[in-house]
Amino acid sequence: MLSVRDAEAIILNLVQPLDPQRDIEIIDLLAADHRILSTPVTSKLDFPHWDNSAMDGYAVRYEDVQHSSDAQPSILEIIEEIPAGYQPQSTVKAGQAARIFTGAVMPTGADTVVMQEKTRREENRVFILAAPQPEEFVRHKGAFYQGGKQLLPRGIKLHPPEIAVLAAAQCAKLSVYRRPRVAIFSSGDELVTPDQILQPGQIVDSNQYALAALVRKSGAEPLLLGIVQDNPDALREAIASAIADADIVLSSGGVSVGDYDYIDKILESLGAEIHIRSVAISPGKPLTVATFPTPPVTERLVLSEVEVSRSNSPIYFGLPGNPVSAMVTFWRFVQPAMRKLSGLAGGWEPKFLQVRSHHELKSNGKRETYIWGSLHLIDGVYEFHKAGGSHSSGNLINLAQTNALAILPVGQTVISPQAEVQVLRVG
Numbered sequence: 157m158l159s160v161r162d163a164e165a166i167i168l169n170l171v172q173p174l175d176p177q178r179d180i181e182i183i184d185l186l187a188a189d190h191r192i193l194s195t196p197v198t199s200k201l202d203f204p205h206w207d208n209s210a211m212d213g214y215a216v217r218y219e220d221v222q223h224s225s226d227a228q229p230s231i232l233e234i235i236e237e238i239p240a241g242y243q244p245q246s247t248v249k250a251g252q253a254a255r256i257f258t259g260a261v262m263p264t265g266a267d268t269v270v271m272q273e274k275t276r277r278e279e280n281r282v283f284i285l286a287a288p289q290p291e292e293f294v295r296h297k298g299a300f301y302q303g304g305k306q307l308l309p310r311g312i313k314l315h316p317p318e319i320a321v322l323a324a325a326q327c328a329k330l331s332v333y334r335r336p337r338v339a340i341f342s343s344g345d346e347l348v349t350p351d352q353i354l355q356p357g358q359i360v361d362s363n364q365y366a367l368a369a370l371v372r373k374s375g376a377e378p379l380l381l382g383i384v385q386d387n388p389d390a391l392r393e394a395i396a397s398a399i400a401d402a403d404i405v406l407s408s409g410g411v412s413v414g415d416y417d418y419i420d421k422i423l424e425s426l427g428a429e430i431h432i433r434s435v436a437i438s439p440g441k442p443l444t445v446a447t448f449p450t451p452p453v454t455e456r457l458v459l460s461e462v463e464v465s466r467s468n469s470p471i472y473f474g475l476p477g478n479p480v481s482a483m484v485t486f487w488r489f490v491q492p493a494m495r496k497l498s499g500l501a502g503g504w505e506p507k508f509l510q511v512r513s514h515h516e517l518k519s520n521g522k523r524e525t526y527i528w529g530s531l532h533l534i535d536g537v538y539e540f541h542k543a544g545g546s547h548s549s550g551n552l553i554n555l556a557q558t559n560a561l562a563i564l565p566v567g568q569t570v571i572s573p574q575a576e577v578q579v580l581r582v583g
């Protein structure tokens with residue numbers, strides 16, 4: 157069976173990132189948090205834009221004050237007051253100083269700022285009580301960034317620090333990658349929506365809700381196609397509809413070997429190339445990954461009124477139906493694919509932590525095993541606590557309030573309490 161690592165490599169290799177010319181939208185800077193920059197940003201401005209003061213104090217000529225001390229202060233004539241936002245009018249000459257405030261433009265002639273606390277004021281004279289360093293408390297034009305160089309590269313996720321930079325660079329509107337569109341449907345005759353009255357044998361379609369939340373949390377737009385019966389015609393129609401408009405399709409259920417598990421057969425009949433049918437992971441072994449190299453043979457079904465554009469053919473993930481299996485395979489395989497597709501320049505693979513396990517963790521050693529639980533900070537160090545209750549892949553109840561998956565590699569059957577374990581943060 158395919159290893160988790162090989163499956164991840166195959167999946168990432170299949171993903172074509174969104175196109176930085178076509179797959180973009182122009183948004184307001186105020187809406188930019190968590191979006192991905194699709195064009196490198198350059199500014200004409202230098203940062204700082206001009207020499208300015210880092211302190212409230214006096215702008216002086218270093219040579220006038222270099223020997224100042226409490227006992228023998230230099231005495232300078234104050235020729236101008238320069239608040240922030242004001243363009244100085246005078247030149248500071250020998251024996252002169254300008255009153256200046258933090259962020260205000262340095263006057264010509266002055267090269268150093270003496271902070272107020274090291275001075276004494278007497279009417280329009282200032283006594284400098286200590287010798288400064290040359291150019292002390294001057295923030296020089298272009299010291300932080302020189303106009304014309306790249307300010308921010310394409311493919312980064314925007315967070316408050318980048319948004320501050322973009323604001324300072326006067327990018328009130330900016331170009332970001334559009335959100336990936338992820339079609340989601342659930343397959344199974346036993347499934348109903350949460351508002352329906354359960355008949356014998358029925359259960360609620362929780363996967364649709366879980367996957368929609370996961371997709372939205374990953375910065376993509378979920379297209380919810382509802383519940384599809386275990387019926388080849390209905391499934392064929394749902395899949396054709398999903399692949400028409402989505403970048404990624406997520407179905408859950410129907411990928412194992414049962415008589416009503418139709419997904420793989422229907423994908424094949426639609427001309428899909430199936431790259432993965434199962435992976436050595438627990439939970440989540442029956443996982444189908446497929447692409448559509450040629451346009452599907454069925455007629456295109458329009459999902460929405462909106463005219464949509466797509467540069468690449470979609471990737472289909474047939475996730476296993478068991479609720480925990482669907483979420484674990486999302487976190488481990490779909491999420492990295494979504495990161496690559498979204499235009500992020502790198503860092504698509506999951507990042508694992510090495511932490512101490514509070515409990516004993518067990519596996520049969522045959523598949524890479526993911527055990528759900530939570531990370532707790534104990535004296536500043538993370539510790540993994542396994543969730544109580546059944547670790548059946550059908551038990552979604554004890555998945556609630558977890559935030560991590562501990563991973564036992566193939567061949568490892570036990571991790572002792574207090575031993576180190578590799579963990580994937582989720583949730």
Ligand SMILES: Nc1nc2c(c(=O)[nH]1)N[C@H]1C(S)=C(S)[C@@H](COP(=O)(O)OP(=O)(O)OC[C@H]3O[C@@H](n4cnc5c(N)ncnc54)[C@H](O)[C@@H]3O)O[C@H]1N2
Nearest residue numbers: 342344360361362363409410411412417441476477478481
């Ligand atoms: N003979 C074998 N049987 C099974 C194998 C196997 O290797 N040989 N693999 C098992 C594993 S592992 C898993 S995981 C499941 C995967 O099954 P399917 O993907 O075919 O999913 P279904 O059969 O449709 O459903 C499985 C289970 O999950 C419940 N389910 C399905 N959809 C939803 C939903 N949207 N929301 C909540 N729960 C859902 C469904 O009722 C079933 O209980 O196959 C094993 N069998």
Ligand code: MOO
Nearest residue numbers: 439440441481549
């Ligand atoms: O691997 Mo299945 O995903 O055990 O339940």
Ligand SMILES: [Mg+2]
Nearest residue numbers: 410412414417
């Ligand atoms: Mg099945």
